[in-house]
Amino acid sequence: MIDLRSDTVTRPSDAMREAARDASVGDDVYGEDPTVNDLQDRVADVLGTEAALLVPSGTMGNQVAARTHTERGQEVLCERESHIYKWELAGLAQHAEVQPRTLDGGERGVPTPEQVREGYVAADGHRPGTGLLTLENTHNSKGGVAVAPERVRAAAAAARERDVPVHLDGARLFNAAAAHGVPASEFVEPVDTVMCCLSKGLGAPVGSVLAGPDDFVEEARRVRKLLGGGMRQAGMLAAPGLEALENRGRLVEDHRRAARLAEGLDRIEGLSADEPETNIVLVRTDRPAEAFLEDCEAEGLLGVAFDDCLVRFCTHWDVDDADIEEAVAAAERAA
Secondary structure (H helix, E strand, O other): OOOOOOOOOOOOOOOHHHHHOOOOOOHHOOOHHHHHHHHHHHHHHHHHEEEEEEEOOOHHHHHHHHHHHHHOOOOEEEEEHHHHHHOOOOOHHHHOOOEEEEEEEHEEEEEEEHHHHOEEEEEEEEOEEEEEEEOOEEOOOOOOEOOOHHHHHHHHHHHOOOOOOOEEEEEEHHHHHHHOOOHHHHHHHOEEEEEOOOOOOOOOOOOOOEOOOOOHHHHHHHHHHHHOOOOOOOOOHHHHHHHHHHHHHHHHHHHHHHHHHHHHHHHOOOOOOOOOOOOOOEEEEEEOOHHHHHHHHHHHHEEEEEEOOOEEOOOOOOOHHHHHHHHHHHHHOOO
């Protein structure tokens, strides 16, 4: 079975398994796990931030960020198809107790400075005020588009004009960096905080990291504990994460294979696919997506439905060139 449902389905490498087994550990709730501390320092260095905090998942990282940045009842500006709004079980309302105000980010999923200014609400006797702007890169629902650093910078600057902090959901930030050929820190510099996943394209079995200023991360640690994310001998999770960080350079291979997959799928009657920018391929079908996927599974190929007639396939490090060719053949048989 060729599993292209997500880049979260990867299996840890032998090196990751060995690193987990041999990791030096301590109690991370007390800040005493040396491997966790090493990982946090390493991620902060890569992203160019003062500090970082290991969290079990990207969703928790985003939700911790939202609660730490805001006061209860404030509004949060977010793109209307962003992960933090669309795919996190209304966590903004449940955990941070804030009200989302959505903006249409267009084909690239990033609001313009004008939209940010128009969406801003000043606090007064009747209005709660805008407490946070969230951005996403790469943008999952838009097909993994890699938003350029200058677009991130422009939107963030508009928020900062009004003293509104900016959080970047960078679950696949390293994919964006690979697509643009620039360090991940270039995307992070304009924002206040960022979350990046180690368990997607980088291949770690568990874990994401929330990064930002020292005082923010100190408060975020308390919020992580509140949400049940306080971990004990978490070095066994952090050690594979350190190994995963070294996989940033190979993401271009996932992008190359995604381009080959899209090219092959686009030639199949009844399917159409645009050239992807990263490792996510969106495929439009001429019949219900679920029916197409049922036939794909019967042919040995897995994907996910993104809309009534839209399917997502995602390349990752457990998929090689031969798998891509077979995936195209399986989709053709299914179609």
